[in-house]
Amino acid sequence: MRKRNLLLLSNSTQHGAGYLEWAAQHIKEFLSKRGVSNLLFIPYALSDHDHYTEVAEKAFKKLGISVCGIHTLPNPVSAIMDAEAVMIGGGNTFRLLSKLYANKLIEPLRKRVLQEGVPYIGSSAGTNVSTMSICTTNDMPIVYPPSFDALQLVPFNINPHYIDPSPDTKHMGESRQDRIRQYHEEDQTYPVLGLREGCLLLVEGSTATIAGDSGAKLFRKDCEPVECPAGDVSYLLTDA
Amino acid sequence: MRKRNLLLLSNSTQHGAGYLEWAAQHIKEFLSKRGVSNLLFIPYALSDHDHYTEVAEKAFKKLGISVCGIHTLPNPVSAIMDAEAVMIGGGNTFRLLSKLYANKLIEPLRKRVLQEGVPYIGSSAGTNVSTMSICTTNDMPIVYPPSFDALQLVPFNINPHYIDPSPDTKHMGESRQDRIRQYHEEDQTYPVLGLREGCLLLVEGSTATIAGDSGAKLFRKDCEPVECPAGDVSYLLTDA
Numbered sequence: 466m467r468k469r470n471l472l473l474l475s476n477s478t479q480h481g482a483g484y485l486e487w488a489a490q491h492i493k494e495f496l497s498k499r500g501v502s503n504l505l506f507i508p509y510a511l512s513d514h515d516h517y518t519e520v521a522e523k524a525f526k527k528l529g530i531s532v533c534g535i536h537t538l539p540n541p542v543s544a545i546m547d548a549e550a551v552m553i554g555g556g557n558t559f560r561l562l563s564k565l566y567a568n569k570l571i572e573p574l575r576k577r578v579l580q581e582g583v584p585y586i587g588s589s590a591g592t593n594v595s596t597m598s599i600c601t602t603n604d605m606p607i608v609y610p611p612s613f614d615a616l617q618l619v620p621f622n623i624n625p626h627y628i629d630p631s632p633d634t635k636h637m638g639e640s641r642q643d644r645i646r647q648y649h650e651e652d653q654t655y656p657v658l659g660l661r662e663g664c665l666l667l668v669e670g671s672t673a674t675i676a677g678d679s680g681a682k683l684f685r686k687d688c689e690p691v692e693c694p695a696g697d698v699s700y701l702l703t704d705a
Numbered sequence: 706m707r708k709r710n711l712l713l714l715s716n717s718t719q720h721g722a723g724y725l726e727w728a729a730q731h732i733k734e735f736l737s738k739r740g741v742s743n744l745l746f747i748p749y750a751l752s753d754h755d756h757y758t759e760v761a762e763k764a765f766k767k768l769g770i771s772v773c774g775i776h777t778l779p780n781p782v783s784a785i786m787d788a789e790a791v792m793i794g795g796g797n798t799f800r801l802l803s804k805l806y807a808n809k810l811i812e813p814l815r816k817r818v819l820q821e822g823v824p825y826i827g828s829s830a831g832t833n834v835s836t837m838s839i840c841t842t843n844d845m846p847i848v849y850p851p852s853f854d855a856l857q858l859v860p861f862n863i864n865p866h867y868i869d870p871s872p873d874t875k876h877m878g879e880s881r882q883d884r885i886r887q888y889h890e891e892d893q894t895y896p897v898l899g900l901r902e903g904c905l906l907l908v909e910g911s912t913a914t915i916a917g918d919s920g921a922k923l924f925r926k927d928c929e930p931v932e933c934p935a936g937d938v939s940y941l942l943t944d945a
């Protein structure tokens with residue numbers, strides 16, 4: 466059985482609140498339950514790694530957790546192998562995944578999280594890369610990664626910052642739902658869990674739970690989308 | 706000197722109007738000026754090629770132009786070589802570019818448009834693929850293309866459906882401007898012309914003109930964005 470412990474956030478910042486503030490209780494509980502006091506932070510999704518790590522440091526300090534930026538360590542693979550827990554922050558998913566590949570971190574991360582149970586927190590782009598592929602990111606493809614395959618810590622895809630179609634808009638770009646439907650028109654796709662802002666997915670071994678106020682929406686190929694309010698969604702882990 | 710004749714639309718459909726209706730006069734003038742009566746339509750950006758081609762057929766019929774879907778012809782490369790004019794419709798940019806590569810159409814299209822002056826109309830995804838790269842598309846990366854390099858008919862990138870930051874939104878995903886700024890943080894990028902819906906770019910040889918009511922916004926690395934109202938923007942073709 467998978468040993469994984471994942472806390473996957475839709476978003477880092479909630480309107481009107483500070484970095485990770487909306488999810489602070491969930492994060493605190495997730496880490497303290499597992500005796501974590503030091504977090505390895507992966508700031509690759511934004512260009513300024515130092516500044517991004519400082520922001521994370523400040524947020525985690527309030528929870529009694531110390532933070533180390535992976536970019537400050539001489540060997541990123543060793544950093545993963547030694548980490549007590551890992552957090553990958555949001556930003557641009559293409560940039561993030563490219564850097565994970567460039568630094569050869571995909572396999573080490575998979576091994577540590579799936580076989581050794583190292584706690585993993587992802588937010589936004591950090592949530593995207595925890596899934597099967599980045600094919601359902603909202604980000605702009607600013608760099609070309611060697612593959613869209615991601616860490617595959619869960620057997621489905623996530624769309625973070627999921628937003629319902631707006632009946633009022635006069636803008637003619639596709640709705641998020643349209644985009645996910647187009648994804649499912651392709652061959653070899655995965656179910657997509659649309660996590661609204663303020664929503665998170667907790668995965669512990671073979672148990673998955675949605676928490677937060679806003680809920681999620683599940684999209685499957687050739688099926689009507691289904692609302693997933695807070696609660697158990699462990700079926701997502703088995704029948705992908 | 707480049708022989709190119711390009712009509713690059715931000716969007717196919719304007720709120721409350723039919724397919725290509727908002728740009729009908731521009732399209733009609735662009736094609737009739739060049740004596741075009743038959744258009745090769747490339748419907749690769751949507752999954753249902755027949756239906757998409759029918760929609761295009763209907764819209765162009767009103768302008769006295771007949772349409773042939775490239776997917777109905779036995780050899781897509783020959784179809785390009787024989788085309789009087791080409792239109793690439795909108796949909797998903799990754800799917801479109803993947804299919805252009807799969808059918809080996811990149812070089813034939815470049816040759817026909819840049820060396821032989823075959824008129825090219827692009828809309829949305831069809832506009833994205835006419836530029837240097839698809840790195841500034843808004844679409845979801847639903848399939849992995851062999852490269853993000855596009856047809857490179859102009860020496861810059863375009864962001865179609867460009868939309869200004871909304872001060873009212875509570876949604877925390879990046880604004881379009883944020884996304885383009887993140888693109889410019891990367892190495893080897895191009896200027897980005899954000900075409901608002903209802904805006905188009907006409908390129909004739911080394912002359913470029915913005916038309917339509919809504920205007921464009923030009924983003925360059927390390928510069929403040931600049932408004933581009935309707936009018937001449939030929940400088941975009943030389944100093945990229």
Ligand SMILES: [Ca+2]
Binds near residue numbers: 556557558589879
């Ligand atoms: Ca993002």
Ligand SMILES: [Ca+2]
Binds near residue numbers: 795797798829830843
């Ligand atoms: Ca599109």
